[in-house]
Amino acid sequence: MENIIEVKNLAKVFGNQTALEDVNFNVKKGETFGFLGPSGSGKTTTIKILTGQLLQTSGDAEVFGVKNTSLNNGSYRKRIGVLSDNSGLYQRLSIIENLKFFCDLYDVPHKRIDEVLELVNLTNEKKKGISKLSKGMTQRVLLARTLLHEPELLFLDEPTSALDPTNSQQIHEGLRRLTEKGTTIFLTTHDMGEAETLCDRVAFLHKGKIQLLDEPKALRRQFADGTLRVELKSGNVVSIPAGAKGADELYQFMSKDEVVSVHSNEPTLGDIFVQVTGKELLV
């Protein structure tokens, strides 16, 4: 499948501080790629480099086959949508006025506004002034603005960080619909649940380096300890080997009708992150 993003040996140094070091990855068309890491790990720096807002110190980054140093042109910008923590809205204007403005900038018909507002669950609030919105609602308007022109590639920097679970779920649903249509998503998050729900592949970024890169399922299998977690009616929880060795033991429990549930002992992405980096994945 065609690579939309290709990054080779990317490095970025600010003064004497290394933000990114020998970063290599690619993102395929239609894929949702998760860049996971705590604050300061280099996630936003990577997005800025890929969107032409920042130049790397060394290495190559290509988006749609064009080097990132040549990305400052209108035709590229029409193909991407960027939602980051430095995105803003016009505070004295209403939601609809903000979105109409961006429709005109991107040459998109105004009827598209209703579609994106429905996606972020703000249809009934469109006449509200931005200054009167909560942080979560503002984040949803920003996301609506990012989706207005139906970009081929979305850069989403912590898109649901300020949202409650219901709205997060609705946004996730909307993003899944976009990927079904072929939109490629480059997502940064520290929310492991979000990564597991949305991402086809994830990269763990820590101290500017990619520590691990694979599909969430593959990572969980790779780091699984090969045991099953059996919950018994007595309230006890026992771990038994997942292979032939544990079959007899599990049979014993089941034949005595003692089993409530059986789960494979796969770690969460958060557990794997801690295991690999020795650090909790905090904001």
Next chain:
Amino acid sequence: MTLSWKRINAIFQKDTKDLWKNYFVSSIIVLPILMALLYSYTTEEPSIDLHYMIINLALASVTAFIQCAVIAEEKEKHTLRGLMLSPASIPEILIGKSLVTLFLTVITLLVCAFITGYQPANIALVAVALFISMVFYMGIGMILGLLSRTIIEASFIVMPVIFIFGFGSMLMGLIDRYPVLSFVEYLPNIQLLEFAYQVELGAGFGELWSYLAVILAWAIVAVILSGVVYKKRELDE
């Protein structure tokens, strides 16, 4: 290079709505109008010097300040990044963001001229000179706005511009004593004043082009510099 009128107009419409509700910035137009009222009551027949003190003050305070504040606010509220990442080109953004300033400046100048009773001998030539001057002040405002981090910082950083260009004609009196200040003669505000004197004396384009050329040179430098600073601001440091 093609310009999209739709995008330019969208920026203009948005800025107009936004500025209409931004009393901190839009109230600056009161300053030259108050000065015009003051002088119209205290002076029977205002001289060209007086007319142009008010006109230059309007250009420095309204044109440069509004342009500077509008850009600085876009930076402060992180909306400039949204514009930079949109398909709008640099000329579209610079023109779009200048139209509302241009509109307010023209209104202010017309009101001031009406109050002080300024009726130029050749209105077309004066309009050309004023338009070129506005381009210069918008360029300066744009540069200062891009260099400011907040709207408050912008209102401080623009003060020297208001002083030098708004009241610059007062510096002319110091040239005899301090020859180092002779460059003041070539400032766009002084050239505009000299130009206006010549127009009143009945000079034609042949005698006036040099004044226009100097103001135009200032305007071109300001526009190029604003483009360079904008391009630099597209990249984070």
